Each structure stands twice: as structure tokens, then as C-alpha cells.
Amino acid sequence: MNEFYSQKKYSKRRGNWIYYDPVCKVCRINRQVDWQGGNREYYLTKMKYYNSNLSDKSISTIKESNKKRKAAGKEKDWQRKNPDKLKLYSSKKHKHEITKEEWEACLDYFEWSCAYCGFDYFVHLNNFGQQLHKDHVNHDGNNFIDNCAPACRECNSSKHDRDFIEWYNPLNKIFTLERLERIINWVKSDWMTSTE
Template sequence: MIGLTQEEKDRRAIQRKKDKYNKTHKTINEVEYKLCSICNDWQLTDMYYKNKSNNVVGLYPYCKSCAINKAHKWAINNRESSRIMKEKYAKSDKGRERNNIAWKKRTQNGSIKEYQRFNKEKIKFYQLKRKKKKHKISEVERDRCKSYFYYSCAYCRLSEIDHFKVNNQKLHLNHVDPSSANDLSNNVPACKSCNSSKGTNSLYSWYLNKSFYRLERYDYYSNGLMKIIK
């Protein structure tokens, strides 16, 4: 049996792509539609996410609605993997930029003020808790603390320079033990994200579930605090 020539192989490959395209695409009144591989509905091509690995049309085979439902089901069935992926994305430049845009959008459209108006008791409770956590640390002590941790978040290691680029503010100070002292013996530098997500959680319960969790860093926190105080 004589093998196919390269020219014939290329021709057949092109034909297969054309056949595949014709089965899942049609044009109505000069508007292009695509068949969703999940819901089997014909939808405008604008209703599909882009897919760089698809060298036929550059789109995913399923529509945006099905893609969202598919991702939601995966997240429910793979909670730990989903959490790690979300945290990794939130720490990325793209994730931080997107969160900042979303925050500015909520500020501009009034949704933040609306939340504050309908959740006054929650906000008051939070403010009272924050008052009890007032730091008793001088600027010199604050700088010494940051210096020990190389001017980076003690938890995720985000540098203060990068933190300022994203949040337009310096690193925060976070209570290692939420119910303990407000002085240098119980505070470490933390980025806005870590400081906010840790909240009133204990270091162990919060840090254990983080993607950047490292057992050896517990001693680092403890020893670091003692060295700074000395």
C-alpha cells in the first residue's frame, strides 16, 4: 500500500477542518452563529469565550452560559483545587488589576454605599472590633518590623513596592493572634489581601488553608517577633 503524500495529508487536514466548521457554524442574514456542544443551541459567536488553542475558529465549543455552569460544577466538586487557583489568580498582576477595577466600579455605581446603608449594624460591629485592635507601635518600631521581614508581607511575601503599585498604599500591620497584644510582640507586616482575609481567624486555622502555607514559617514568625522586640 502506497502511503499518502504530504500534499494529500495537508489537503485532507484542511478538509476535516472545513467539515468540522460547517457542522457547527451557520450564517443567517449575514450574522454568524455557532452550535454549542453542551446545550446544542445555535448562538451568536459573541456568546463564546476565546480559545487560543483552537486553531479552527479560536473559540471554545460551548457557549459562555454553559462555560460558567461547567466551571461552577467543577468548583463545587473540587473545592480545594478551586480555592488554590483563585488565590493564585488573586495574587497575580492580572488578578489584582481586575479586583481594583471591580472595586472602583462598585464605588462609582454606588453599590458600596448601598451596602453600607443596609448593613449599618455589621459595619458598626466591625468598627468597634477595629478600635480594640488599635496598634501601639511607633514609626521606628514599625520600620524595624518591616525591615526584619524584608519589607514584604510576612505571609505571602508580596513586597511593599509591588503592594504600593497595586493598592497605592504601604503594607499593613496584622495581629498574629487577634485576641492578643496590640504592640510589636503580636504584629507582622501584611498585604491588604492577607490582612483582610485573615480577619479574626487564628494564624493556624487561616494560614493552614493558604496556597503559600509553609510549616517552617511558624518558627520564623515567632522568632522574628522576639528578635524585633529585643
């Protein structure tokens, strides 16, 4: 009976008893995997809500599971089978809608350096072969210049999708009050005068 899920039950008439699922574990898992594949958007929405309430231990367990899934090639298989959905998901990612002039004004305001740690733009370009990232100060905010700050590769990766104040605070080793005030001033109003 180990190949079936079981559950301990109690009723007044029967007392304690064990309920066995009529479908075996392997069939149940296959059915769930098929359902997730056919209802991916709904499943992802539910998982996003579920994941927003997880403990740190649960998050690390999920990350390990995702690494194993990636290593086994399951993610690549899904991407190969669903190129249209992959394109749709990629297009929904945060992309800034700013002009070249606005970006240069933003870089001028932050003295051509990372807004968070002060890493120089040209050193970053030389070391990593890429310009500073256009980071969303407020992750869930808009895609325009008033929510954009230049970020080096390390700060961009470290901040990821975390709330700005939660991430950039005195506990963060790169934090300075001067840079915090500069970022806040940029987001509040300085972007308007800098981009005129």
C-alpha cells in the same frame, strides 16, 4: 390565625392543644426591633456568644442576611442615628500602638514583604496605593510590636479575625514552613533584638 405565632402544647388535663401568642407577628417583630435598638450593647454581646457556636451553613445564611440589610440601607440608617456609638465602636477596633521606628524594624525583619506570602512592600504600595497592613498575629492579643506582622491586602483580608495557626497551615496555598518559623520567632523574641 396565621398572623399570630403558635406553639403545640400538651398537658395531662387538656391533652394536645395549640397556644397562640396574644401579640400578633408584626407587633412582636416591631417590639423586638425596638428592644434591640435600645439595648444594642447587650444584644451585640449575646450575639457574639451565639455566633461563636454556629455552623458554616448558619454563618453563610447570616452573611447573606447582612448583605440584604446593608443593601436596604438599614445599616446606614443606624449609623446616621447613632454617631456617638459608631465613634465608640470604631475606637475599640484593634489599633497598633507602635512607633514608626518599631514598624520599620518589623519591616526590616520581614525583608519589607508580607510575613505570610512574601508580597513585596513596594510592589504592594505601587499596585494598591497602600503600605502593608499592621496585622495582629494573635487576633485577641495585644496591640504592641510583639504581636504585629506586615500583611498584604489579600492576606490581611483572608486571615481577618481567625486564629493564626488555624489559618496559616499547610492547607493554606501561601504557607511555607520557613515563613511560619520566622513569624513565630518574631512573636517569641526576635522583636526585642530588632527594636533595640
